[in-house]
Amino acid sequence: DADVTQTPRNRITKTGKRIMLECSQTKGHDRMYWYRQDPGLGLRLIYYSFDVKDINKGEISDGYSVSRQAQAKFSLSLESAIPNQTALYFCATSEARGNGGYTFGSGTRLTVV
Amino acid sequence: DQQVKQNSPSLSVQEGRISILNCDYTNSMFDYFLWYKKYPAEGPTFLISISSIKDKNEDGRFTVFLNKSAKHLSLHIVPSQPGDSAVYFCAASDYNDYKLSFGAGTTVTVRA
Numbered sequence: 001d002a003d004v005t006q007t008p009r010n011r012i013t014k015t016g017k018r019i020m021l022e023c024s025q026t027k028g029h030d031r032m033y034w035y036r037q038d039p040g041l042g043l044r045l046i047y048y049s050f051d052v053k054d055i056n057k058g059e060i061s062d063g064y065s066v067s068r069q070a071q072a073k074f075s076l077s078l079e080s081a082i083p084n085q086t087a088l089y090f091c092a093t094s095e096a097r098g099n100g101g102y103t104f105g106s107g108t109r110l111t112v113v
Numbered sequence: 114d115q116q117v118k119q120n121s122p123s124l125s126v127q128e129g130r131i132s133i134l135n136c137d138y139t140n141s142m143f144d145y146f147l148w149y150k151k152y153p154a155e156g157p158t159f160l161i162s163i164s165s166i167k168d169k170n171e172d173g174r175f176t177v178f179l180n181k182s183a184k185h186l187s188l189h190i191v192p193s194q195p196g197d198s199a200v201y202f203c204a205a206s207d208y209n210d211y212k213l214s215f216g217a218g219t220t221v222t223v224r225a
Contacts, residue, residue: 101159
């Protein structure tokens with residue numbers, strides 16, 4: 001099994017719908033992150049959590065919310081999806097210190113029509 | 114405003130030759146730098162890192178160079194192999210805060 005698992009892998013949804021992307025990890029890391037990837041922009045941070053009781057906004061949090069249900073689970077929600085939220089979404093985990101980098105999931109490709 | 118910039122969207126190199134990828138950053142608080150490699154339909158994977166106390170770090174065919182005064186780092190791949198064809202992302206953070214800021218990526222194609 002993968003260290004960081006994202007579900008679903010692909011999703012097409014309609015404008016205005018609520019959608020949840022899920023992430024679970026077996027790394028035992030306290031820190032978890034949600035990024036989105038857009039062509040020409042790289043990966044941008046949406047939300048991050050340094051432990052179960054700690055949730056923080058990243059650089060592009062508008063239109064998104066998150067829930068840290070347990071150390072191993074971190075979900076991203078789009079309350080009312082819009083077309084410019086069409087992107088590739090990645091969940092990642094890390095240790096507390098900058099040692100060895102992040103571990104990323106395989107991504108969720110989301111299309112909002 | 115992107116704090117990490119990769120100004121070359123793509124790079125094509127012949128197998129066996131050197132690939133040089135460049136990255137610039139603007140935030141003087143950054144003191145930890147990483148390179149990630151990404152294949153299609155997969156998440157980015159960690160490749161190599163360097164802290165600001167060093168100016169070079171080497172791991173097999175991969176070497177990262179850091180020029181703090183110029184706020185510039187580069188990744189050298191020698192020799193380039195077909196399996197190196199991928200998108201490479203440069204990333205940076207404050208070591209203690211450890212929220213990574215990423216560049217836009219450089220797509221490397223290694224020609225046979």
